[in-house]
Amino acid sequence: MKWQPIETAPKDTRVLAPNEYGHPVVVWLQDAAEVDPVEGVVARFHIVDDDGNVSTPPGWYRECDCPGCCLDAVLLREAPTHWMPLPEPPRLEQ
Numbered sequence: 001m002k003w004q005p006i007e008t009a010p011k012d013t014r015v016l017a018p019n020e021y022g023h024p025v026v027v028w029l030q031d032a033a034e035v036d037p038v039e040g041v042v043a044r045f046h047i048v049d050d051d052g053n054v055s056t057p058p059g060w061y062r063e064c065d066c067p068g069c070c071l072d073a074v075l076l077r078e079a080p081t082h083w084m085p086l087p088e089p090p091r092l093e094q
Contacts, residue, residue, distance in 0.1 A: 001084050001085060002084070003018070003082035003083070003084055004082060004083055004084060005081070005082060006079060006080050006081055006082055006083050008083075009029070009083040011029050011031060013028065014026050014027065014028045014086060015027060015028070015083040015084065015085060015086060016083060016084050016085070016086055017060075017062075017080035017082060017083045018080065018081075018082060019062070024084070025062050025063075026062060026063055026086065027060050027061060027062045027076065027080060027083075028060070028061055029058075029059070029060055029061075030056055030057075030058055030059060030060075030061050031058050056075075057075060059075050059076065059079070060075070060076040060079050060080055061073040061074060061075055061076065062074055062076060
């Protein structure tokens with residue numbers, strides 16, 4: 001599959017996008033400001049209001065790849081320009 005413009009990416013799933021070095025990484029668009037800290041993604045950049053509600057700034061996120069330096073995800077400084085679907089996982093031979 002070829003790279004497609006980011007404007008055509010699905011908004012409800014993880015996709016591949018090139019990082020700053022051109023290597024594909026898993027990313028997703030976090031549109032909703034409210035995030036459940038147990039069920040959803042809590043990023044390094046999260047906000048807790050006076051009532052204890054956690055929200056995450058909307059934007060494109062990638063999984064954290066440096067254990068100990070961030071939580072589950074990192075907000076990208078710049079939105080990706082292209083995307084492609086994740087490949088199917090390999091099938092186990094029986």
